[in-house]
Amino acid sequence: AARRTPAAEAAAAxxxxxxxxxxxxxxxxxxxxRSLGGLWLKFAHYISERSAAPPPISEQLATLVHAPQPxxxxxxxxxxxxQMNAEAFSCLSSLSEAPLSVASVSQVHMAWMHGGE
Structure with a gap:
């Protein structure tokens, strides 16, 4: 077997x-x-799709794409x-406890008004 040069050994190390x-x-x-959530999850998603990121980093961050918790x-x-004025909020008769969808910076719930809409 051929002996590696010092430069090749240094590169391997x-x-x-x-x-x-x-x-x-x-x-x-x-x-x-993962613990910070929100916009940081968006950052992780962005970095995970970049070819400039080292593979160990992009692979780990890719695991966070589906991590948002409600x-x-x-x-x-x-x-x-x-965030709503009292009059607007008082128009709601109920709000679904379980979200329809959860994303890194938002979640969606069903809400009903007193008139049934």
Whole structure:
């Protein structure tokens, strides 16, 4: 077998080092972004689709594409009452507890007005 040159050995060692560093960074990023949620999940999705990102990072961040968790209905009601005026909010007779859809920066609920609409 041919002996590798010192330059080839250094390149192989650097590749191994960067592979380990990227894998470690990917794990840390994935964990932190999952806990932060929201716009950070959008960031993870964006980075995971870029060819410039090292494969360990893009692969870990790709696992977050379907990670959004629904907010509890109490948080939804709080958001609605603080962002809508009282008159508009009082038009609602009920709100579905379970969301129809959940995304990284939003979720959708059914709401009914007093007239049944």
């Amino acid at each position: 650097a590749e191994l080092h960067w592979g380990r560093a990227n894998a470690h960074a990917a794990h840390l990023m994935q964990s932190q972004i 907010q509890p209905i109490s948080a939804v009601v709080t958001a609605l009452t603080t």
